[in-house]
Amino acid sequence: MAYLPSHPRVLLADAEKTLSPEIEFFSSVGLSRVDLARVLSFNPHLLSRSLENQIVPSYNFLRNMISQENVVAVLKRKSWMFLENHSMNVIPNIEALRESWLVNEVKEMGFDLKKSTFVVALRALCGKSSRAIWNRNHEIYKRSWGWSDDDVISAFRKSPQCMILSEKKIMQTMDFLFGE
Template sequence: MFKFDTLCHKTLLCLNPLTFSPVSQNLLPFSLHFCTNTSNSSSFAVSYLIHNFGFSPLFANKLCSTYSVKFKTAQNPDSVLAFFTNHGFSKTQLHNMIAKAPWLLSCDPIKRVLPKFQFFLSKGASNSDIVNLLSKNPTVLCASLENQIVPTYELADRFLQSHKDTFACVNQSSSFFADSAVPHNISLLIENGVTDSNIAALLRRQSRLFNRRDFLKVVGELMDLGFNPSQSYFSIALVAKASVKKTLWKEKVDTFKKWGWSDEDVLEAFRKQPHCMLTSIDKINLVMSFWVNDLGWDAMAIAKRPRVLGASLERRIKPRASVLQYLLNKGLLKKNASLTSPFVHSDKLFHDRYIKHYKEESSYLLKLYKEKLNLAHVGDKTDVS
């Protein structure tokens, strides 16, 4: 780890929030324990990493070799560390950051780092927001502010229309503003007619997808399946197609087929409700088992209305099923009545149509419903405890 001794034989410049000012020697936290006059810049850099960060000689050598880290004195690396320390970076954060980007020790923090700090601060990011971003992915500092970071930020902000939401893109993808694939993929969606609202939804929920190099292929696959880029489901389909690995996708298809669906049934369900392929295999089996084995209903009904799979089994499906079963047993529902519609209705519409509508039975129906709902709440409390 870091070693903090008094720096000898030199004066460093220490940065306050936005400008450098001279500081006393004994205020600086970083120093070497040996003479700084050496002709071998590579070996000096290796020694600096070993003594100041506790890296092993092997790892320090690898970093210097891989990133061509060279400096002959401690003046510049010490000023870099002083800059980051004054901006709130902890010892651990600096240790991890230098392990990922040792070239920072050779940079000019006023030219390379400060303008990026100032830009993000001007957009409403807090100092701690910037510290968290850079400590996770210091390669953001590699990117050109004018040619990469600013254009990418402004393009994302065009859809999100919120500095807070735009900066939040880095929560999922720390390289979001530094990756050239991001503006390319956003432009790709625009060119293919994806609506602004869909793009905004993707940026808010799955900004990491914009780092993908096969974005065009995924979009093309969805278009071939008949998805309309102007529809709201397109963004969900894109998330599903891009985030579910092929092996897991096949496992989910096989799970549906186990319950009597065909390959075409699965595709049709995906077209209707893309979220069904984001449902876990365990959830699929639990819902289908309850539907088929406990209720005795046809699994193909869910294939035609896959939105049912997105409902909570305990808090929605079971309580509502208890009401429907009673109505069916009493002959109060029409024989051709949809068994899936009640599970996608709002709470108010469900109560109006399936509880309040049957005035003589409404008290008992409400009791049935609440009993199942209370069991779900008890289960929630048990899970929490």
């Protein structure tokens, strides 16, 4: 019931013409009733958007890039993507990423564009401070733990988060695992 005070316009909606078709659509693409309740409680604005003009085009836009299973995962975790104006916000960002030398660098390191680790790896390399952290951690693994460049890249491929940790966290964990 917390939904209604924060979004009372839903009371004005025609349940048969507006709410029911949206709920049916979300169910038809694989969202369970429990997940749908979670999504709508987190993002009640979905019910105020046009099914034909916003929700379905957003679904189709994402579906053209990723699997249906992943579209449902996006809906469950990042439902705001269904509120975006994709032609103004998302498409230009995708084009900028496609043209970015960082995307090529991450691909050359062996990351699959379709995997979530690609995004984490890209994030680890983006920006001046991120690159500085990546370089610092690369040196820590090499200098303090005797890793080769190939070892560092291999670890990065398996778990890109290892290159965005603080020096203190790396040293504590490595000391615990290997130093004692």
